Amino acid sequence: DIVMTQSPDSLAVSLGERATINCKSSQSVLYSSSNKNSLAWYQQKPGQPPKLLIYWASTRESGVPDRFSGSGSGTDFTLTISSLQAEDVAIYYCQQYYSTPPWTFGQGTKVEIK
Amino acid sequence: QITLKESGPTLVKPTQTLTLTCTFSGFSFRTSGVGVGWIRQPPRKALEWLALIYWDDDKRYSPSLRSRITVTKDTSKNQVVLTMTNMDPVDTATYYCAHRHGAGVFFDYWGQGTLVTVSS
Numbered sequence: 001d002i003v004m005t006q007s008p009d010s011l012a013v014s015l016g017e018r019a020t021i022n023c024k025s026s027q028s029v030l031y032s033s034s035n036k037n038s039l040a041w042y043q044q045k046p047g048q049p050p051k052l053l054i055y056w057a058s059t060r061e062s063g064v065p066d067r068f069s070g071s072g073s074g075t076d077f078t079l080t081i082s083s084l085q086a087e088d089v090a091i092y093y094c095q096q097y098y099s100t101p102p103w104t105f106g107q108g109t110k111v112e113i114k
Numbered sequence: 115q116i117t118l119k120e121s122g123p124t125l126v127k128p129t130q131t132l133t134l135t136c137t138f139s140g141f142s143f144r145t146s147g148v149g150v151g152w153i154r155q156p157p158r159k160a161l162e163w164l165a166l167i168y169w170d171d172d173k174r175y176s177p178s179l180r181s182r183i184t185v186t187k188d189t190s191k192n193q194v195v196l197t198m199t200n201m202d203p204v205d206t207a208t209y210y211c212a213h214r215h216g217a218g219v220f221f222d223y224w225g226q227g228t229l230v231t232v233s234s
Contacts, residue, residue, distance in 0.1 A: 001177075040220035042161075049210055049224035050161065055217060093161055097219040102176045105161040 002026050002096050006106035012114040019081040021109045023094035028074045031098070038098035041070055041079045044108075045090045053092075054079065081111070089113060116140035118150075118211050118225035125231050126201050132230060136194040136211030140223075143169045143189040149214030150194045151221055152185065154207040162207075166219065167194055201232045 003026040013019040029038045037057035042050035052061045054070035057077055067082045081088055094106040122134035134152075141148055148169040155161050165185040166174045173185055184197045194211060208229045212221035 038218060040218075049212075049227055050221075051224075052215070052220065052222045055215065055220050061222065095161075095163075095220055101163070101166070101174045101219075102178070103163045103219050105163070107160045 001102055002029065002098065002104055004094055004096055004104050004106035006092075006094060006109045008109060009107070010110040010112065012112045013081075013084045014114045015086065016083050017114075019084050019088070019111055021079040021092050021094075021111070023072075023077040023079070023106050025075045025077075025096050025098075029096045029098035030074050037073050037077070038096055039070070039072070039077050040095045040097065041068075042093045042095065043088075043090045044093065050093060084111070084113070086113065116213055116223040118213060118223060120209060120211050120225045120228040122209075122228060122230070124229060125233065127234050128202055128232060130201050132196075132198040132201050132205070134196045134198075134209055134211075134228065134230070136196070136225060138192050138194070138211070138213070141213060142192065143187055145169060147216055149219070150187070151212050151214055151219070152183075152194075152196045153210045153212060153221070153224075154205075155210070155227070156204075156207040159207075164209075165196060166214065203232045206230065206232045 005024045007022045039057040041054040044050045058070045091108045097103045118138040151166040152164040167185045208227040210227045211225045213223040215222040
């Protein structure tokens with residue numbers, strides 16, 4: 001199984017400041033034939049299901065604010081919130097969907113307001 | 115507009131079999147490429163992918179749970195059913211069904227989830 005490890009487990013950021021979440025996979029999730037990384041990011045607010053933010057590591061889902069961006073390749077990925085808003089308080093998960101199952105999630109990173 | 119909703123028991127006893135139904139609208143298994151997955155989340159813990167069923171009845175299961183879970187679909191009713199045998203307290207979780215995005219095995223629409231507690 002591909003193990004997804006996120007860091008940090010939690011972070012507190014001031015409103016308007018940048019938040020950076022890291023996700024590392026135990027093996028590469030890059031499809032060399034297409035040069036695409038099979039990595040998605042979700043946001044989960046309390047009492048709600050996850051919401052898809054990013055896929056193919058950097059493609060923003062329709063309707064997601066452009067302050068959310070994804071980057072990285074191979075085994076190391078980053079979700080960046082460029083200017084944290086109050087409504088961004090949530091737990092963020094990465095998920096790999098490379099090749100065969102199981103398709104696995106990271107343990108989550110909790111983002112709070114400082 | 116795509117919606118999904120999970121239904122089933124909120125409480126099951128250890129060793130019993132859990133059956134959950136996902137009823138959806140806004141898409142159909144008659145469309146090539148469509149898939150519906152099941153994901154669970156124990157209280158205050160991370161997400162765990164369980165199973166996925168495709169429009170052509172192809173199925174994928176988590177290897178760690180493969181012996182215990184079955185997923186089926188009813189195309190005419192727009193439903194997917196998850197069955198999990200031999201339930202244990204560690205299976206206590208919120209169970210979600212979700213629509214697979216057309217570009218890969220990630221999920222763009224989710225049900226609200228249903229909390230299943232396993233306790234005697």
